[in-house]
Amino acid sequence: MMIDIHTHILPGIDDGAGNLEDSLALARAAVAEGITGLIATPHHADGRYMNNASFVSEQVERLKEELAARQIPLELFVGQEIRVHSDMLDVWSAKELATLAGSKYILLEMPSASVPSRMLEYIHEFVIMGINPIIAHPERNAEVVKYPDKLNEMIEAGAYGQMTTHSLLGGFGKQIERRAWQLCREGLIHVISSDAHHMERRGFRLREAYDRVSKELGVEIVKTYLDNSESVISNRDLIEPSVKSNKSRGNSWFKLPNFFHNIDR
Numbered sequence: 001m002m003i004d005i006h007t008h009i010l011p012g013i014d015d016g017a018g019n020l021e022d023s024l025a026l027a028r029a030a031v032a033e034g035i036t037g038l039i040a041t042p043h044h045a046d047g048r049y050m051n052n053a054s055f056v057s058e059q060v061e062r063l064k065e066e067l068a069a070r071q072i073p074l075e076l077f078v079g080q081e082i083r084v085h086s087d088m089l090d091v092w093s094a095k096e097l098a099t100l101a102g103s104k105y106i107l108l109e110m111p112s113a114s115v116p117s118r119m120l121e122y123i124h125e126f127v128i129m130g131i132n133p134i135i136a137h138p139e140r141n142a143e144v145v146k147y148p149d150k151l152n153e154m155i156e157a158g159a160y161g162q163m164t165t166h167s168l169l170g171g172f173g174k175q176i177e178r179r180a181w182q183l184c185r186e187g188l189i190h191v192i193s194s195d196a197h198h199m200e201r202r203g204f205r206l207r208e209a210y211d212r213v214s215k216e217l218g219v220e221i222v223k224t225y226l227d228n229s230e231s232v233i234s235n236r237d238l239i240e241p242s243v244k245s246n247k248s249r250g251n252s253w254f255k256l257p258n259f260f261h262n263i264d265r
């Protein structure tokens, strides 16, 4: 099973697929890559788009029918990419928010420039309610890029990290690519997904990303990432990645002083 937990496949409701044809093109490309299921995560409450949970469910049902009519073997699940905002917890009780595939996980998107000042508080509140936020593409947040410890704090508070395939493969530039690999090496990433929007603008590249991860970080971590994306739709606990790569580069050098110290003795 290969699951992609973050996609904009639903037609005409955000900046992803513009119409049914776009959605079908994405669905066919997913199947061609070996992807078996997608969680539809349209933008919600990001200042441009509002896609309430009940509306997303209806849209997913409609697209499922279209896939079935064309015998496209791809499972679809309900989700949302929820922009972090101050009344999230109020709208949670009003059932405006959707978890990922009905699980205990929600996908939270931070603004790209900074980490919201009450981020840890929000995570804490969700965790108390039995909900674990998955942070969408932290590698594209300027403050996390500068201070990866910010992400570490969120994970310690009960959140998880979702890495975007295109970041690992250089689609957002060298700096994000470097930081993306570093976050993976530091064990701050639990799931990889495409954030696919449109076949011409941003497709999946999921298999390609897993291949690269296997080469750079080893096959074990690929298994963890694959298992974790499956665990999201099955509502199981996610596994903490243990990165045992002898290819560690980047800032992982900070671990070296201990190593030398041990040798000296």
Ligand SMILES: [Fe+2]
Pocket: 006, 007, 008, 081, 136, 195
């Ligand atoms: Fe997204």
